[in-house]
Amino acid sequence: MSDYLIAISAQSQYQPDQSSPEEERYVFAYTVTIENRGTRPARLLDRHWIITDANGQIQEVRGQGVVGEQPHLQPGEAFRYTSGAVLPTPLGSMHGHYGMVGDDGTHFGARIPAFSLTSTRLH
Numbered sequence: 001m002s003d004y005l006i007a008i009s010a011q012s013q014y015q016p017d018q019s020s021p022e023e024e025r026y027v028f029a030y031t032v033t034i035e036n037r038g039t040r041p042a043r044l045l046d047r048h049w050i051i052t053d054a055n056g057q058i059q060e061v062r063g064q065g066v067v068g069e070q071p072h073l074q075p076g077e078a079f080r081y082t083s084g085a086v087l088p089t090p091l092g093s094m095h096g097h098y099g100m101v102g103d104d105g106t107h108f109g110a111r112i113p114a115f116s117l118t119s120t121r122l123h
Helices: none
Strands: 006-014 026-036 042-053 058-064 078-087 091-102 107-118
Touching: 006 091, 006 107, 026 091, 026 107, 042 078, 042 107, 078 091
Parallel strands: none
Antiparallel strands: 006 026, 026 078, 042 058, 042 091, 091 107
16 A cells, blocks of 8 residues: 555536526536545645636636645545536536645645536436
């Protein structure tokens, strides 16, 4: 097992009550689970999201922590949070990475796999 192994999964949900399609405003909530599957503790320092809408327009979002926190995860621990994104199209996707640091000072990145933002159920 690796010293540093961070597993990330995300699920999104369209928010019709907050959206306004006639104004090209589609609101999505997404819940991210960050799990430390390594053998050493690590802290999430920052985030870098790449959000792409159906027109191919890209927004990049960078910042410290997530939802105002910089969670410190012991091996086997997980942190879950919910945030949101607003797109001008009913479809899009997000991916990115978290900047992490181990208790020994080792800096590393944790990849956030791409996930879809969709306002309709796909069967």
